[in-house]
Amino acid sequence: MRLRNVRNASDLIDNNSLWVVPNPETMNGKWADIFDNDHPIHLEIGCGKGKFLMEMAQTNPDVNFIGIEKFDSVIVRALQKLIKKPLDNVRLLRTDAAFLTSIFATGEISCIYLNFSDPWPKPSHFRRRLTSMQYLERYRFVLTPQSHIFVKTDNFPLFAFSMMSSVNSGLIINRISLDLHRDMDIANIETEFEARFSKQGKPIYYIDAQY
């Protein structure tokens, strides 16, 4: 998701280092200091414009949330939400998830959300999928034992791939849904993409996997 013509996005990001943490690798092992508490830290990778992150943080004040997003023009939308409604338990990182193991110490993270990750349909690009085994190994490194990874997607090939790579990486599949909005017993906060796809009548696929 790339938004065009967001004027001064990088300036706004640079001027709000309280919310978009600069040089995040310097905080490796010290993220509890940023939040000034030892609450668990949950990550959303590819947080987009931040709707899910903000609503999760408001609903769960005893959890710290970090949103990772690689594009200035997208993360600036999440930043604007945070400036409008400051939440002490939220921070943003403008970076690529490939650097996760430099940014967080082992066991520093308690949960990962992968919401509507880019599907990368070409086989030659499968390694870029955020549920490839390469990424799952990075997640294993930063997560505490028995942590959950939650996946939501509208894309069946990505869903099937994510199931396979999770099993091949030794994760336990706790629960899946082939239509999350039909299975309403699962607590759910909608993301921007989810709202768009469910309006189109598409089913939302869901995985709750655990190390």
Ligand SMILES: C[S@@+](CC[C@H](N)C(=O)[O-])C[C@H]1O[C@@H](n2cnc3c(N)ncnc32)[C@H](O)[C@@H]1O
């Ligand atoms: C399809 S959008 C979904 C946004 C949001 N999670 C939602 O559900 O509305 C995927 C987002 O992930 C971001 N992204 C993809 N690969 C990433 C990576 N390796 N590191 C950080 N962000 C990434 C993209 O820039 C994009 O904003």
